[in-house]
Amino acid sequence: METALVISDLHYPFIHKPSVEIAKKVCKDVKPNHVVYGGDCFDAEGISRFSEKTVDKGIEDTIKEIAGFKKLHEEFVKLAPKAQFYWCGGNHDTQRIDKLLKKLEDKEQYSKLRDCEYQFDLKRIFPDVKICGYNEFHKIGKIKFTHGEYCNDAAAKKHATAWSGNVVFFHTHTLQQYTLRQQGDYPSQAITMGCMCTHKPDYMNNKSHGWIHCLGVVYFQPNGAFNLYPIQIHSKKCIFNDKLYTG
Secondary structure, three states, X not given: OEEEEXXXXXXXXXXXXXXXXXXXXXXXXXXXXXXXXXXXXXXXXXXXXXXXXXXXXXXHHHHHHHHHHHHHHHHHHHHOOOOEXXXXXXXXXXXXXXXXXXXXXXXXXXXXXXXXXXXXXXXXXXXXXXXXXXXXXXXXXXXXXXXXXXXXOOHXXXXXXXXXXXXXXXXXXXXXXXXXOXXXXXXXXXXXXXXXXXXXXXXXXXXXXXXXXXXXEEEEOOOOOEEEEEEEOEOOEEEEOOEEEEO
C-alpha cells in the first residue's frame, strides 16, 4: 500500500500559515510515497493581466515568490525524503509564466525574454519535482491529478464529464464531489479539494466565498484502487487518524 499527501493552492506568499504547519505535521506522520502539489503554488500576482505593476517589477516580485515557495518545498522534502513530488501546473503559476513569455516574445524583447526563460524555468529550479503544464495531469494509481479547468458550482460534474476515469482537481478552493453514472464495475468520480491560502486576499473585497482550508491523504492499493480523505481545517485545527493537529 502506498500513500500520497495532497496540498494545493498555496498562492505563495499568501499562504495560510496554520494550515501549512498542519500539512507539515501530517506529512511527518504519514511518511508519504508521493506528495502532490495541486498547482497555484505561487501567486505570480505581479505578472497577472490584472496587475498594475510594471513588467520589470512584476517579474522581480514573481522571482521572489518562486524562491519563497522553493524554501517551503525543501521543508517538505526533509519531512518526506523518499517521496516522489508532483506539481500540477496552475493558472496562476505555470500559465501566467507561459503568457508572460509569449508576451515578451511577441514584442521581440529578446534580452528580457532570455533572462525570464532562465529565471522562470521551474524544471531547472525544481529538478526533483515532476511538473506538468496547465490542464495536463499526473496519474498515480487510478487517479489523474490536475489543477482544474472549471470553477463554478458544477465544477465537479463538468470535470467528471470531460475527463475519463477518476480525477482529483483543485482550483476552486472548495470541496465538491460528483460521481458519473456509467456502466462498469466502479463509476468514475471527480473530486475537488480546498486550498492552503488565506481566505482574505485584497481582490476578494470581503465578498462571501466557499473557500475551505483542506489537505488530502490518499491510500492506494496495489491495483491502483484508492481511498481519498479530505482533511478540513477549522479554527486552525483538524483531526486525522484519531490525532488532533493544530497550526
